[in-house]
Structure formats: C-alpha cells, structure tokens
Amino acid sequence: MIDFRSDTVTRPTTGMLAAMINAPVGDDVFGEDPTVNELEAYAASLFGLEAGLFCPSGTMTNQIAIKAHTQPGDEVICDKLSHIYQYEGGGIAFNSGCSVRLLEGNRGRVTADQVEAAINPDDIHKPVSTLVSLENTANRGGGSCYDFTNILAIKAVCTQHNMAFHLDGARLFNALVAKGETTAQYGSAFNTISICLSKGLGAPVGSVLLGPKPFIQKAKRIRKVFGGGMRQAGFLAAAGLYALQNNIARLAEDHAHAQLIAKALAEKDYTGEILPVETNIIIFEIKGRLTAPAFVAAMKEQGILMIAISPTQVRIVVHLDISQEMVAKTMEAIRKL
Numbered sequence: 001m002i003d004f005r006s007d008t009v010t011r012p013t014t015g016m017l018a019a020m021i022n023a024p025v026g027d028d029v030f031g032e033d034p035t036v037n038e039l040e041a042y043a044a045s046l047f048g049l050e051a052g053l054f055c056p057s058g059t060m061t062n063q064i065a066i067k068a069h070t071q072p073g074d075e076v077i078c079d080k081l082s083h084i085y086q087y088e089g090g091g092i093a094f095n096s097g098c099s100v101r102l103l104e105g106n107r108g109r110v111t112a113d114q115v116e117a118a119i120n121p122d123d124i125h126k127p128v129s130t131l132v133s134l135e136n137t138a139n140r141g142g143g144s145c146y147d148f149t150n151i152l153a154i155k156a157v158c159t160q161h162n163m164a165f166h167l168d169g170a171r172l173f174n175a176l177v178a179k180g181e182t183t184a185q186y187g188s189a190f191n192t193i194s195i196c197l198s199k200g201l202g203a204p205v206g207s208v209l210l211g212p213k214p215f216i217q218k219a220k221r222i223r224k225v226f227g228g229g230m231r232q233a234g235f236l237a238a239a240g241l242y243a244l245q246n247n248i249a250r251l252a253e254d255h256a257h258a259q260l261i262a263k264a265l266a267e268k269d270y271t272g273e274i275l276p277v278e279t280n281i282i283i284f285e286i287k288g289r290l291t292a293p294a295f296v297a298a299m300k301e302q303g304i305l306m307i308a309i310s311p312t313q314v315r316i317v318v319h320l321d322i323s324q325e326m327v328a329k330t331m332e333a334i335r336k337l
C-alpha cells in the first residue's frame with residue numbers, strides 16, 4: 001500500500017529503532033529519565049527557549065498550553081480551521097472552560113488586524129481575551145505557511161494587549177524548510193510552541209511543549225492531571241531525538257514529491273481547485289465525472305490510500321515512507337484514471 005492518508009503513518013527506521021533500543025531510561029515522573037531530559041533540553045535549545053515537556057500527543061501539548069495560559073471564562077482567539085478547535089474534541093471548553101473566538105483566515109492563517117479586532121474590550125460583560133493561538137503549517141489550509149512578518153505583527157498585538165501567544169507547530173519544521181526560516185526566529189516570537197515528533201519527522205509517538213521554565217513547571221502539573229505522566233518514556237524520547245537530529249532537512253524531498261503529484265493532478269479533467277501546495281499536503285477538489293469518494297475508491301484499487309475530507313475534497317499527505325517510486329506509481333495512476 002502507498003499510504004497518503006497522513007504523515008502519522010510512518011514506521012520507525014532501523015536507525016531510529018536502534019536509538020530507541022539503546023536509550024538509557026528511568027522514571028520520568030520522578031524526572032529521572034535521562035533520554036527524556038535530553039530530548040526536552042535539546043528541543044528547547046533548538047528554539048532558544050528555556051524548557052520543554054515531552055507529552056504523548058500534540059493534542060495534549062496544545063491543551064496543556066491552553067490550560068496553563070488561561071482561566072475558566074477566558075476567550076481563546078484562533079482561525080476557524082485550527083486543529084485546537086476542529087480536532088481536539090472540544091478540549092478548549094472541556095479542559096479549560098474557555099470560549100473561542102474564531103477568525104475567518106486565509107487557508108488557516110489570520111492577520112494582526114483580524115486578531116486586534118477580535119480582542120474584547122475591558123467590559124465586565126465580555127470574556128477576557130487572554131490567548132492567541134496560531135497553526136503553522138496550517139493543516140486544513142493545505143499545509144499553508146505564515147509569512148514571518150505577519151507573525152511578528154500578531155505578536156506585537158499580543159504584547160500590546162498583554163495576551164499570551166501560542167503556536168501549534170505540529171508541522172512547524174515543514175514551514176521552516178519551505179520558507180528557509182529558523183527555529184530561533186520562532187522561539188523569540190512565541191511564548192509557547194508545540195512541536196510534533198510523530199508527523200513528518202517520523203517518530204512513532206510524541207510531542208514537545210516548549211516555553212519559559214516557570215511555564216513548563218506549571219505545564220508539568222497539568223500533564224500529570226491529564227494523565228500524561230509517563231515512566232520509562234526515554235525509549236520514545238530517543239525516537240524523537242533521532243527525528244530532530246536526522247529528519248528535518250529531508251522534509252524538502254516530501255515537498256518536492258507533493259509538487260510532482262499536484263502537477264499530475266492539475267493535468268486531469270476531474271481535478272477542480274488545488275489549494276496552493278506549499279509543503280507536504282495537497283488538498284484538491286474532484287469534479288465532473290468523478291466525486292471525491294469515487295476518486296479515493298479508484299486509487300485504493302491501485303493500492304494507493306488517500307482521504308476524502310469532504311464530498312468534494314481529497315487530501316494527500318506526503319511523508320518519509322513515500323519513496324520516489326511510489327510517487328511515480330501514483331502519478332501514473334492519476335494519469336490513467
């Protein structure tokens with residue numbers, strides 16, 4: 001099977017497995033797992049941030065960040081397509097008791113003006129706007145990337161209004177590679193950043209929440225309450241360290257593969273709008289003689305898996321288990337249909 005359903009389907013490589021098997025471990029709830037400590041310190045230092053917290057999922061790192069930045073009754077500002085709103089089970093309300101102000105962004109990206117206009121005045125009737133959360137790349141925006149100047153403009157609004165600024169960077173490394181940006185830039189722009197190790201970076205499990213030391217101390221208490229305190233988690237952290245040290249630069253290959261597949265799609269009569277392909281995600285419309293589910297079924301017959309994300313839209317996600325040969329085979333299947 002050629003699996004384009006998500007960049008979470010990757011299996012650990014032999015190099016990664018060797019790093020996992022050989023990892024020194026201890027009880028991380030006691031703070032005694034050397035490999036978890038190394039991963040947290042390494043990830044934080046990459047971004048020039050003080051501390052990190054290893055968690056089982058990106059949902060948990062985002063939800064811990066929201067909980068730690070807010071009080072019940074506060075309001076969180078984000079794009080309407082945000083993972084924190086769309087795909088985390090209503091966690092903002094469930095875990096933090098906050099309301100959400102959704103912005104109509106451009107493929108998942110919002111502007112400083114939109115954020116500023118959404119901040120509530122100091123009025124006892126209104127929820128207190130305390131947190132702005134961005135997503136880069138924006139998953140539901142087709143892997144779209146922010147321009148860093150816009151991020152700085154939003155940061156200035158947050159600073160002016162004394163609001164916290166969080167980044168859901170599940171695929172931040174895809175954005176950095178695509179835009180030639182640095183981790184240091186992002187570390188200096190946001191209060192807190194969540195990165196996923198189990199997406200394009202190819203680790204089996206895990207995300208890291210990054211931020212100032214006192215914030216991460218608070219986050220650690222919340223992780224325990226959420227049931228995310230893990231014991232000999234160094235075996236998993238070793239995979240994450242390996243991913244950060246070996247699998248970032250190669251994301252450019254995934255982006256090139258996505259461009260090739262999008263080009264094959266663009267030549268077909270059944271393809272409608274293809275969202276601009278900026279990184280490893282292709283979201284495109286199926287029209288005319290085919291529907292999105294029919295297209296997905298026809299591809300499945302050829303051993304190629306994709307997801308219909310709506311009756312008219314299909315999503316392809318390229319990742320490190322997709323070889324050049326698989327891309328060629330997929331382009332051939334697209335052309336023949």
Ligand SMILES: *Cc1c(COP(=O)(O)O)cnc(C)c1O
Nearest residue numbers: 057058059060083135139168170
């Ligand atoms: C995958 C993803 C997450 C985290 O998801 P988990 O499956 O909980 O690790 C967060 N944000 C975005 C944009 C994602 O794509």
